[in-house]
Amino acid sequence: MGKYFGTSGIREVVNEKLTPELALRVGKALGTYLGGGTVVVGKDTRTSGEMLKNALISGLLSVGVEVIDIGLAPTPLTGFAIRLYGADAGVTITASHNPPEYNGIKVWQPNGMAYTPEMEAQLEAIIDSGNFKKAPWNEIGRVRKADPRKEYIKRALEMVHLDGSYTVVLDAGNGAGSIISPYLQRELGNKVISLNSHPSGFFVRELEPNAKSLSALAKTVKAMNADVGIAHDGDADRIGVVDDRGNFVEYEVMLSLIAGYMLRKFGKGKVVTTVDAGFALDDYVRPLGGEVIRTRVGDVAVADELARHGGVFGGEPSGTWIIPQWNLTPDGIFAGALVMEMVDKLGPLSELAREVPRYVTLRAKIPCPNEKKAKAMEIIAREALKTFDYKRLIDIDGVRIENDEWWILFRPSGTEPIMRITLEAHTEEKARELMERAKRLVKKAIGDIQI
Known part of the structure; x- marks a missing residue:
């Protein structure tokens, strides 16, 4: 930083x-x-x-x-x-x-x-x-x-084609996506129901498109008997998706599904993701000819690796996806069109989502003043390596330790005064146990630093 x-x-x-x-x-x-x-x-x-x-x-x-x-x-x-x-x-x-x-x-x-x-x-x-x-x-x-809106829609329609027509509920979060995303969906031939699509600058929901912030979208999808719910954050570089049963599709599951669809659409190749992405992606794309490469958190790191390796798709488990055949800018609007094409070609989202392996992912934020971050990471790295029985270490962005059954990532936020812990395990019990140990380690590391 x-x-x-x-x-x-x-x-x-x-x-x-x-x-x-x-x-x-x-x-x-x-x-x-x-x-x-x-x-x-x-x-x-x-x-x-x-x-x-x-x-x-x-x-x-x-x-x-x-x-x-x-x-x-x-x-x-x-x-x-x-x-x-x-x-x-x-x-x-x-x-x-x-x-x-x-x-x-x-x-x-x-x-x-x-x-x-x-x-x-x-x-x-x-x-x-x-x-x-x-x-x-x-x-x-x-x-x-x-x-450039008309040209954007025209070119998107040259790359994405639907055979059927679907009912889409689109929640733009009162952000900039409201001026184009619903229109692209309509041009694809879908019936569009818009939520929070007046670009007022006063946000009626939390902007990050997650399960909690999209409860109104989920209810609307169910009430309107819609096929898909699509949501964006303030600048629409992200996408959040609700399936045909009104359930938020977890980021990790959606990342795996769209990566798999890109491999089907464009052919086998490399999929770029970040150090905070779980094992489900690897397990889902491997049979489809995908090889997963991990890099630092942030869209620029993903785009950089995509350009370097000529990858098929890049994405973060935050709903930030980059489709290199389209552009190296993260694009939640074009992503929404691709989700609809995937549903059109492969079937309802609720059924597709069942094919993705489910592991237990936990996340925690620990307050940490920015000036303590560097020193805290040194202590965390040193202590984590002593505390946990791991097989592999990735230290390109924070510290990720992993074995075949679980992984833990310790990483300072680049945008807030917090330390992030992300982990994944095969069972709820193991995940909770690891999180308790990880939290104790991080809190002690931050507390031990004298400024």
Whole structure:
């Protein structure tokens, strides 16, 4: 983590750490880093979006960069627009699934992949140096407005085809997905029932699309006798899915199902996921010709590995999926279309979900001040290796220890002052026992640090 950029760009409380002044400096720094060219800028529905977007655009213009302002736009649409218009970079003003008082700035490469930590570090160095390029009065950049939605839907329909028509309930969480996701589903030939699809910036549910936050979606799917429920977070880079019986399909199960469908659709190959993904994925995709590769948490790490290995599909067990045949930007909207194609070709979700192996996954968050994280991880790594009887160790992002029956991941959050514990075991009893031991270890490690 850098001074400004975390796991997923800059993400802070508005008018505290994330101010118009900072957005202006990020715009100047990005323009200086690029040395000119064109940048696509979009924003999600947050009330602070317009303020931050305009400040960022001012910074870009001041160094002579041309700006394509696509206005209210989910992250996937920004990624699509960068490639559509042949831009040199893109920026989304979004805090993704964080509460409404947050906002953020996420920067994208020409291929639709997020900026890497190394690229963000270079931007930070320029921000702090204040050594910004200044364009003379007659070379200041210009803004033009554009709306890539029609082209996005047109191209998505070239890749996804349904033979039947289905009833889909779509919960956009009052986020930016509401301006395109229901429309794409309708163009696919489905009957669409929209929930929370007025892009107000005031969120009526928790934005992370999980079982708890999607209880209204689940009830609506059941009441309307719908085939599928689809939900997004604030910028629609994620997807949450409810099956035809009104049950939330757990992230791990959905990840396995869609990875398997991608192998069926595009052929055998590598599936990229993160260190917090469970064994079910490996067990489900292996018979379909899939080989699982694990990397650091965060969509940029997944996209990076996909590009490097020429993978078939990449996804995190948080509903963040990257379909490289489409784009290297995480895309919950296109993912929703693929879910419907999978249902169309393979059958109801409730039946498909039964084919995925079920193990017990537990997650915990332990409060941990940011300044204690590095030292705590050192202690945790040292003590975990003594405490648990493990066979394999993965330390590319936090510490993951595993044997054939279970795994535990200790990892500091990149966006919040917490330490995360994720684990999986074959039985509930074993999972609970491991979690108790893991929690004790983490709490002791944090408590032992004197600042």
